[in-house]
Structures are given as structure tokens and as C-alpha cells.
Amino acid sequence: MGVYWAIGVRSFRRFSTYRIATASGAFTNTVFGFILCGIYLTLWHERPGLGGYDVSDALTFVWLQQGLLMPIGIFGATTTVELGERVRSGEIAVDLYRPTHLMLWWLSVDLGRAMFQLIVRGGAPLLVGAFVFDLKFPSGALTWLAIALGLVLGILVSFGLRYLVALSGFWITDSRGTEHLALVLSLFFSGTVLPLVVFPGWIGDFARATPWAATLQVPIDIWLGRNPGGVGAALLFQLGWIVVLLLIGQLATSFATLKVVIQGG
Amino acid sequence: MAVIELSNVSRAFTVTSRTGFRRTRREVRAVDGLSFTVEPGEVVGYIGPNGAGKSTTIKMLTGILVPTGGSIRVAGVDPSRNRLKLAKRIGVVFGQRTTLWWDLPLKDSFAVLQKMYDVPRARHRENLATFVELLDLGDLLDVPVRQLSLGQRMRGDIAAALLHDPEIVYLDEPTIGLDVISKARLREFLAQVNAERRTTIILTTHDLDDIEALCSRVMIIDHGHQIFDGTLAHLRASQSAPRTLVVDLATSLPPIEVPGATVTKVNGPRQHLTFPTTTKAAPLLAEIAANYPLVDLSVAEPTIESVITQLYTPTPTS
Numbered sequence: 001m002g003v004y005w006a007i008g009v010r011s012f013r014r015f016s017t018y019r020i021a022t023a024s025g026a027f028t029n030t031v032f033g034f035i036l037c038g039i040y041l042t043l044w045h046e047r048p049g050l051g052g053y054d055v056s057d058a059l060t061f062v063w064l065q066q067g068l069l070m071p072i073g074i075f076g077a078t079t080t081v082e083l084g085e086r087v088r089s090g091e092i093a094v095d096l097y098r099p100t101h102l103m104l105w106w107l108s109v110d111l112g113r114a115m116f117q118l119i120v121r122g123g124a125p126l127l128v129g130a131f132v133f134d135l136k137f138p139s140g141a142l143t144w145l146a147i148a149l150g151l152v153l154g155i156l157v158s159f160g161l162r163y164l165v166a167l168s169g170f171w172i173t174d175s176r177g178t179e180h181l182a183l184v185l186s187l188f189f190s191g192t193v194l195p196l197v198v199f200p201g202w203i204g205d206f207a208r209a210t211p212w213a214a215t216l217q218v219p220i221d222i223w224l225g226r227n228p229g230g231v232g233a234a235l236l237f238q239l240g241w242i243v244v245l246l247l248i249g250q251l252a253t254s255f256a257t258l259k260v261v262i263q264g265g
Numbered sequence: 266m267a268v269i270e271l272s273n274v275s276r277a278f279t280v281t282s283r284t285g286f287r288r289t290r291r292e293v294r295a296v297d298g299l300s301f302t303v304e305p306g307e308v309v310g311y312i313g314p315n316g317a318g319k320s321t322t323i324k325m326l327t328g329i330l331v332p333t334g335g336s337i338r339v340a341g342v343d344p345s346r347n348r349l350k351l352a353k354r355i356g357v358v359f360g361q362r363t364t365l366w367w368d369l370p371l372k373d374s375f376a377v378l379q380k381m382y383d384v385p386r387a388r389h390r391e392n393l394a395t396f397v398e399l400l401d402l403g404d405l406l407d408v409p410v411r412q413l414s415l416g417q418r419m420r421g422d423i424a425a426a427l428l429h430d431p432e433i434v435y436l437d438e439p440t441i442g443l444d445v446i447s448k449a450r451l452r453e454f455l456a457q458v459n460a461e462r463r464t465t466i467i468l469t470t471h472d473l474d475d476i477e478a479l480c481s482r483v484m485i486i487d488h489g490h491q492i493f494d495g496t497l498a499h500l501r502a503s504q505s506a507p508r509t510l511v512v513d514l515a516t517s518l519p520p521i522e523v524p525g526a527t528v529t530k531v532n533g534p535r536q537h538l539t540f541p542t543t544t545k546a547a548p549l550l551a552e553i554a555a556n557y558p559l560v561d562l563s564v565a566e567p568t569i570e571s572v573i574t575q576l577y578t579p580t581p582t583s
């Protein structure tokens with residue numbers, strides 16, 4: 001087990017060396033936060049109580065979302081993008097002749113990245129937003145614990161999805177197409193384009209049942225205290241998707257290594 | 266007990282190529298009915314022209330590629346079924362790829378490897394100290410891998426592959442792109458590791474000096490078939506690559522006539538003659554000296570390159 005911890009810690013440290021990327025990323029998030037607040041203010045002014053959010057919920061959603069996009073990896077993450085490239089180039093061979101499990105290895109790498117981005121820049125947009133707007137902050141140790149758990153689970157769900165996308169390169173020669181499709185699905189169903197609560201009827205129900213909902217929408221709702229079925233059900237929902245995705249991931253890994261050809265000499 | 270055993274191993278790839286809307290499938294037999302065994306402590310040079318199937322063989326030996334036919338046993342187990350278990354007992358270097366972590370200082374890569382292979386700390390320190398000294402890595406330990414030159418990185422990769430005292434090491438073109446001095450140093454290092462630790466080494470290369478310096482045994486593969494297996498001396502002797510005799514005469518003459526040899530080139534008073542390995546040189550010389558104004562001469566043995574080139578391009582059989 002020690003090796004997974006060791007590589008996770010080193011991945012954390014690696015991302016900590018990208019200082020300019022971190023700063024400019026947080027700045028971009030903040031700018032987008034203001035733009036989105038403008039849009040959301042108009043929207044919730046027109047339709048007060050839209051999706052069960054009040055104005056303060058909607059604005060808090062914006063700033064949380066901006067902080068969490070990177071750590072959760074809504075647009076994809078450097079780590080799993082690298083994995084996809086390794087599959088395409090055949091470099092993956094190097095990972096496969098190591099005495100480590102491929103998925104656990106990349107999970108550790110990804111968690112190291114996510115933890116750095118969560119701790120160092122995750123809260124930055126929220127702090128800026130809180131100066132300007134009246135945002136919601138949770139109270140109570142238990143809620144904070146649930147939020148922390150929800151965030152970690154969200155990152156794990158996201159990893160499960162991104163891992164499968166990266167492995168698709170074993171079967172599909174040009175897996176960049178898969179990556180683009182995954183990006184569109186992720187942007188829409190995670191609640192990045194609009195909070196999923198605003199979608200009515202079966203579209204909303206469907207969107208909120210997808211694994212992408214478990215990445216971003218669910219943890220934010222835990223913060224806001226707006227999970228339709230309560231916090232327990234929300235965490236179980238995330239856990240369910242993690243089990244499903246990691247099982248498929250494990251299957252795909254064994255299948256890929258047994259049946260599939262590694263590119264290049 | 267053989268440490269590596271292949272019997273009748275094949276690996277086919279299906280290659281699909283597309284021309285317009287047509288898709289054609291073609292089967293490439295990268296390795297075709299390969300059988301050999303390797304004993305512990307052997308250093309085997311595994312050579313062959315581009316596309317011969319060397320890398321494919323190595324991939325099957327490490328377990329990351331499953332053979333489509335035949336059976337492989339490495340250290341007593343089937344590599345593809347026991348890939349993770351076997352990984353602890355082998356070391357791999359693919360010349361064009363790196364095991365090291367691009368953004369980490371070299372020493373961090375080594376620290377991760379210690380954990381990965383569960384190397385006892387004391388042993389790890391001891392091995393690291395040895396390799397740092399032998400491969401001259403001291404100044405490089407704090408440098409991120411992406412800033413290393415090719416030769417420096419390769420030295421790091423070799424150390425990384427050996428830190429966990431593997432029983433078998435596969436080196437796929439480890440000297441590719443290295444300068445003469447780095448190559449020599451690497452060969453010396455590998456020879457020493459093999460001598461001191463009895464590590465079995467399988468080495469593929471296009472540099473025959475690697476083979477001459479290191480390998481007690483050469484295996485040649487072409488189109489997935491084994492075409493030679495034996496010592497280097499044996500390889501030289503087995504082939505009837507003609508020897509060359511260069512004679513300098515007192516004057517320019519038309520091509521001289523000597524039974525058992527043929528003139529291939531005339532260059533003023535200097536003439537080049539070739540004769541088969543089966544013919545003795547001394548009687549030829551006597552013959553020439555008796556009939557022509559001989560001033561000087563030299564006999565050239567076929568180079569190992571020419572021997573192998575001859576093997577790669579088989580003479581058409583009638």
C-alpha cells in the first residue's frame with residue numbers, strides 16, 4: 001500500500017510546483033464567477049425560487065462550482081489526460097510491467113492532484129465571492145464532515161469516469177473523440193452549465209441520476225443543504241456510482257491487458 | 266533449471282488498413298514458432314533487423330502481451346497470467362521510453378521504486394550507493410528527469426531497473442542514442458552486474474559492439490523466426506562469408522589468376538581477392554608469390570556485421 005501513498009504525495013507535490021498555472025486558474029475561475037453571478041442574478045430575479053434555490057443558494061452555487069471545477073476534474077484533469085496519451089502512444093507498457101495495479105496507481109496520482117487543487121485553490125473563488133455577495137456557509141461539524149466526504153466521493157466518481165475514457169484508447173484508435181463526448185456530457189450533467197435543480201420533469205430526474213451529477217451537483221447541494229432525499233441518500237448515491245464505475249474500471253483494465261495490443265515497439 | 270523457456274511461441278497482429286471506404290485486414294506474424302531456453306546468469310544478445318519481432322518477444326516475456334500460440338515460462342510461471350507477481354522479479358528498460366517520473370527529481374523516482382518493489386531500506390541504500398557510483402549519478406539525483414540528457418536519463422533508467430535486485434533484466438535497445446563513452450560505461454556496468462549478481466540479461470540492440478562486449482550468446486531472429494543461436498565465435502565460423510585478401514604488386518597488372526580465389530577489385534598495383542573460409546590462406550599466398558611480383562599483403566576476416574547482413578538476406582535457394 002505504501003507505494004500508492006508515496007505516489008499520491010509526489011503527485012500532490014508535483015502540482016504544487018505549477019504556481020503560475022494555479023494562480024492564473026484561480027483568477028480565471030473568479031472572473032467567470034462574476035460573469036455567472038450576473039446571469040444567475042437575472043435568472044433568479046425573473047424566476048424567484050427556481051429549482052428550489054433562493055438567490056443566495058444560486059450565488060453560492062456559482063462560487064463553489066468555480067472552485068471545484070478543477071479539483072473534481074469537470075473538464076478532465078492533467079492526470080487522466082496523461083493516462084489517455086500513454087495508452088495512445090503505447091507508453092502505457094511502462095506502467096504495465098510494474099508490480100502495481102494500474103487503476104489504483106492512477107487513482108493515487110489523481111487524488112494527489114485533486115487534493116492539491118482542492119486545498120490550495122478550491123476555496124479561493126469562494127472567498128472572493130463572499131466579499132461581494134451574501135453567500136451561504138454551512139454550520140455544524142457534522143455538515144462540514146458530510147461536505148468533505150461528498151467532495152472526496154465526487155472526485156472518486158469523476159476519476160472513475162475519466163479513467164474509463166482514458167482506457168477507451170485501448171479499443172478506439174482515436175480516443176480523443178471519446179474525450180470530447182465525455183467533456184460535453186460532463187459539462188451538462190454535472191451541473192456546470194446550469195444547476196441540475198432547474199431542469200424540470202423527466203429531464204431533470206434523468207440528469208440528477210447520472211454519475212456526473214454525483215461529481216459536482218451533489219457535493220454542492222450538501223453544502224447548501226438542498227439534497228432532495230437528504231445528505232445520507234446523497235452520499236449513498238455517490239458511493240453507488242463509485243462502486244459501479246470502479247468495478248467497470250477494474251474489468252476494463254484486466255480486459256485491456258489481456259486482449260489488447262500495446263502500440264509501438 | 267532454465268529461467269526462461271519458450272516453446273513454439275507465436276504472436277500475430279491483425280492490421281487493418283483503410284483505403285477509401287474499403288477496409289482490409291491482414292495478419293502480421295510478428296513472432297512465429299519461436300523456441301529457446303535461457304539459463305540463469307546468461308547474457309543473451311537478441312538481435313535482428315527492424316520489425317524482426319524482438320520487442321514483441323520482450324513484451325511477451327514481461328507478460329504485457331499475450332502470445333497467440335505456444336507457451337512461455339519465466340521464472341517458473343506464465344508471464345501474462347502472473348504479470349504483477351513476476352514484475353517484482355524482473356527489470357525492464359525500453360530504450361525509447363522511461364520508467365522515471367518526468368516531473369520528479371531522479372532521487373524521488375528511486376524512492377518510489379523502493380516502495381513499489383518493497384526493497385528493504387538497507388538494501389535499497391546499498392544498491393543505490395553502488396549504482397550512483399558506478400553510473401556516475403551523484404550530480405543528477407536532484408535534477409527533474411525532464412531536464413536530463415538522453416544519456417543521463419538512460420543511466421537513471423538502468424539504475425531504476427536494477428534497484429530491486431531482479432533475477433532477469435530485459436534491455437530493449439538500451440544504448441540507443443548514446444555517445445561512445447556512455448555506451449562503453451554502460452556495457453562495463455552491465456558486465457559487472459551480471460558477474461556479481463548473476464543477473465540474467467536479455468539484450469536487444471542494433472549495435473553489435475554491445476554484443477561483442479557483453480554477450481556470451483547471440484540469438485538472431487528474422488521475420489519472427491530464429492535463424493541463429495550460439496556463441497559469437499560460433500556465429501563467425503558458421504557463416505561462409507568470404508575472406509578478403511589484399512595484395513600489393515610491384516606494378517599494375519591485369520587481374521591475376523589464382524586457383525581458389527577471385528579478384529573483385531583492381532586499384533593500380535593493389536588487387537582485392539576473395540576466397541571462401543574453407544580455403545587456407547597460406548597456399549594461396551605461396552601461389553601468388555611464385556607467379557607475381559608480390560610486395561605486400563593483408564588478410565581481412567569477415568566483420569560480424571557482414572556475417573549478420575548475410576544472415577538477414579538469405580541467398581535465394583535453388
Ligand SMILES: Nc1ncnc2c1ncn2[C@@H]1O[C@H](COP(=O)(O)OP(=O)(O)OP(=O)(O)O)[C@@H](O)[C@H]1O
Pocket residue numbers: 261262263264265278279280293294295313314315316317318319320321322
Ligand atoms: N501493436 C501492433 N500492431 C500491429 N503490428 C505490430 C504491432 N506491434 C508490432 N507489430 C508488427 O510486428 C512486427 C515485429 O515488431 P517488433 O516491434 O517486435 O520488431 P523489432 O524486432 O523490435 O524491430 P525494431 O528493431 O525496429 O525495434 C513488425 O512487423 C511490426 O509491424
Ligand SMILES: [Mg+2]
Pocket residue numbers: 265319320321437
Ligand atoms: Mg524494437
